[in-house]
Amino acid sequence: MAARSIELTGRLYKYLLDHSLREAPILARLRAETASMAEANMQIGPEQGQFMALLIELTGARRTLEVGTFTGYSTLAVALALPAGGRIVACDISEVFTAMGRRYWAEAGVADKIDLRLGPAVETLDALLNEAGAAGSFDFAFIDADKSNYGLYYERCLSLLRPGGLIAVDNVLWNGSVADPSKNDEDTRAIRALNEKMHGDTRVGISLVPIGDGLMLARKR
Numbered sequence: 001m002a003a004r005s006i007e008l009t010g011r012l013y014k015y016l017l018d019h020s021l022r023e024a025p026i027l028a029r030l031r032a033e034t035a036s037m038a039e040a041n042m043q044i045g046p047e048q049g050q051f052m053a054l055l056i057e058l059t060g061a062r063r064t065l066e067v068g069t070f071t072g073y074s075t076l077a078v079a080l081a082l083p084a085g086g087r088i089v090a091c092d093i094s095e096v097f098t099a100m101g102r103r104y105w106a107e108a109g110v111a112d113k114i115d116l117r118l119g120p121a122v123e124t125l126d127a128l129l130n131e132a133g134a135a136g137s138f139d140f141a142f143i144d145a146d147k148s149n150y151g152l153y154y155e156r157c158l159s160l161l162r163p164g165g166l167i168a169v170d171n172v173l174w175n176g177s178v179a180d181p182s183k184n185d186e187d188t189r190a191i192r193a194l195n196e197k198m199h200g201d202t203r204v205g206i207s208l209v210p211i212g213d214g215l216m217l218a219r220k221r
Helices: 010-020 025-035 046-059 073-081 095-108 121-129 147-160 174-179 186-199
Strands: 063-067 087-092 114-118 138-143 161-170 204-209 215-220
Touching: 010 046, 025 046, 025 073, 025 095, 046 073, 046 138, 046 161, 046 215, 063 073, 063 121, 063 147, 073 087, 073 095, 073 138, 087 095, 087 121, 095 114, 121 147, 138 147, 147 161, 147 186, 174 186, 186 204, 186 215
Parallel strands: 063 087, 063 138, 087 114, 138 161
Antiparallel strands: 161 215, 204 215
């Protein structure tokens, strides 16, 4: 029995993938194409995509949000897990990056589940909040965009979520920088601030899961 989370060595991580990953071939191809890009470090790992898909199935989510789409891997993983009639509102600012995702979404037959909205995510979320019946109607939200606005995204997603809905915030361990007092850049400070806020936020129940670069889960009460 372990009293703390085990450290994943390269060999153990490979074992984890070999013995748990059930990645659809189309997801694997999108991940491989993304890996060739200079910005590939923005991509979530396949085990995290699979974990998020399982969360969708466990919660019975139908209406979901995504803040930060990049090349669409997480979008595709969630869309494949959504039931017929399920919907993702995906927020991003890049036509170039999301164009890659669009190709794979269409090939996978899930493009009709994805409502991609290009523009600053705060503006997109505010527009959603102004739509009749949108506040308190979403089941799941994934936040993985510019870190300086994490606090703004969290508050807006929380308002859009129904009671019992789930928020997943990516990169909350920030490659260890959050625990390093010598790291005080804007992004690190923003992530620390949100982690501290969520830790004390009685509106949600939380768990910080050490998967990928750290995934904070918050269930709205």
